[in-house]
Amino acid sequence: MYSDLNFIILGKILEQVSGQDLSIFLREEIFAPLGMRETGFLLKVKRDNFVKTEITKERGQVWGNVHDETAWQMGGLAGHAGLFSTLDDLARFSSFYLTTASPLVAGLFDYDCFERTLAWIRWQKGRRFLWHSGFTGPGLGLDLENGRALVILASSVYPKRGNEAWLLARRQAANTFFGGGYREEKQEYIVDKCKPCCKIVFAKVTDVNEEEGNERRLPDFRRGMAGYAGRLDPGPGK
Template sequence: MSEGVFPSGSAAVAVGDKEPIVRATAPARLYDIASLTKVFVATVLHRLRARGSLDLDASLGRLWPDLAGLPVAAESVRALLSHRSGLPAWLPLYATAAGRDVVMAAARAPTDGPRPTYSDLGFILLGALCERISGCDLPDLLSVEVLDPLGLPSVRYGPVRPDETHPTGHCVFRDRPIVGEVNDENAAAMGGISGHAGLFARVEDVCRLGSAWLSSIEDRGGPLPADLAREATTSVEPGAHALGWDTTRPEGSSAGSLMGPRTFGHLGFTGCSLWVDPDARVSIALLTNRVHPTRDNLAIRAFRPAFHDTVMRAVLQEGLQDGSP
């Protein structure tokens, strides 16, 4: 783009139960959606909860006896989902562990009390917990619980063919350009499959996940009962994380200034986002590869709120809900 924000990007907007309207700077392809993986995995967890297979207030130690004696064993699933377990935000687990050993390395990380710290490590553990509870591996579980029921055919764990996706820069750890495999180093060390990162998707399917949650909140079907969906997307304080989702801050939110107070969403390190405004009944997805050729390009931070304000003006003033561009 001329602004130098990202080389390639796609956006999708859906109002209510209408199909997403898509705009792209390049032919439709898959994007590495980075931490947007978390909201797909959170949807799986809430589906398990809705069926009575998971108690969010159970400790990890009770659900996962192998963690006995570790600090994280005392933390609840709810604490990990809301990023209040005290786990570190990030550690270079890939430097000393690979495969399933990455999960146990995350479990051995020290906790720092029940204070809010956005943590990749918590979702590494939650992804593994999904597998333990269900007896299925994460890709199959995600397909059965979310992707197939909601009709999201593009969403998948990598690797994907290089001609299906966009490059995401050079990885120092792997000492090569990255295209078709996950950008995140810890997820790469796990074979590309984790609860915190690893998914690739087209923008319309990310937008459809937001619309599905909106349907649940409005009690119009969707993947979850309305009461659970509303709880999962409501934070205990403005700007804090809800149960697998982020919420908007009164000032300085990447969702801009025009989305409503009940808005929920999430960001992805590669330059991706999904925000849903239940009051305007709108879901807005943005997928980019802003990390190419270098992750040091932070222009996305100013672009995101401006982009969302532009979209919301169209939704609120120009009749986008009627299908106009």
């Protein structure tokens, strides 16, 4: 059964232990040290900077606010949802995982419980592959064996949820990036049926180990998905 309660509770624990608002704690302990200046909760920026999500009866056009209903009822600040970011910031976040010698990251691969470790899906058993996706369409893949990251920022719930074709297209993008299906599954994906309403900002695949100008590119997934190749930032603030 899918549940957000674990991360909701984790967010509350962090607030109690630190004595700080969750948004302040994460900004000071994670985002600022990594140079993620465009990441946070309840961002005070122009609405045009956000991608539109769902049109609902209760809230109308959800745009610039958290889409998740539970997080919205919690005021937009929760441990499981409500965090906004950009392609560049997520490249910095990914770069940390790919280059750090922290035992906290290395220790993620000590666990494979129900095909998962802390906060991540283990894409293939025994491999240093991590995957995380969001309900509204985004995805983040990390290949620690080859120093590569895949960042997908998308809004597949505009104007309404239920875009099954996008989920298949996203899975194919991940399959291409990791060089194999989830848990070695064998399944055909049809991406030509991806609905035009699927709005993707960027799909970015980078390789921090390759020579300049020799980045590996994702294939063009036709409708609703753009491929962009570029190098990860060398580090925070660079």
